[in-house]
Amino acid sequence: MKRTYEIVLVFHPTLNEEKMHQHIKKVHDFINTYHGNIITEDHWGNRKLAYKIKKVTTGIYHFIKCEAEPEIVSELRKYFSTVSEEIIRYSVIKVETRNVITAQKNIPVSKQILNTTEEEKSSSYTDEKNAVVE
Numbered sequence: 062m063k064r065t066y067e068i069v070l071v072f073h074p075t076l077n078e079e080k081m082h083q084h085i086k087k088v089h090d091f092i093n094t095y096h097g098n099i100i101t102e103d104h105w106g107n108r109k110l111a112y113k114i115k116k117v118t119t120g121i122y123h124f125i126k127c128e129a130e131p132e133i134v135s136e137l138r139k140y141f142s143t144v145s146e147e148i149i150r151y152s153v154i155k156v157e158t159r160n161v162i163t164a165q166k167n168i169p170v171s172k173q174i175l176n177t178t179e180e181e182k183s184s185s186y187t188d189e190k191n192a193v194v195e
Contacts (some may be wrong), residue, residue, distance in 0.1 A: 063097065063128045064155055068137070071120035071150040084148060085094055097129025099136060114149045126156070138178060 068088065074092050092099060105122035114120070134153050141151045 064131055064192040064195050065126065065128050065158065066133070067152075067154045067156055068125040068127065069152040070123045070141075070148055071114075073111075073115075073149050074117055074119045076121065076122060076147050078149065078162050081121065081123075084144065085125075087140065088137065089124060091133055091140070092125075095130040095133040096099075097127050097133065100128060102126070113145075117149065120149055132185055136151065152192070153166070 066138075070084070070088070072084070090097070101124075103124045105124060107119055107121050108122055110118055137151075137153055141148050
């Protein structure tokens, strides 16, 4: 069963673009290997870190949101640990999807009126206290 993941990579600020693109391509290969697909991808560029990591204060951020099999997480962690000099931090987070069901009684009266059909609207009116009266 595929799951949705957000992957954030923080590259060392002195890493050249060619090497960075090789690592990003390797992550794409992992995603393809585990029957995944990329939903969105964004290069955030050079940003200041919240605290020093390995004596550096900035890093090059790259974000990938993808769907893949759960086994990808352990494989990505293994890979990232082998290139720890070039990828100074990483994060792989499973995105939770929740179905939100709102009970009609918890919706304000004004919102309930907006969600009614034209026939229901014509058969009800609002009194001076904004309560629906039928």
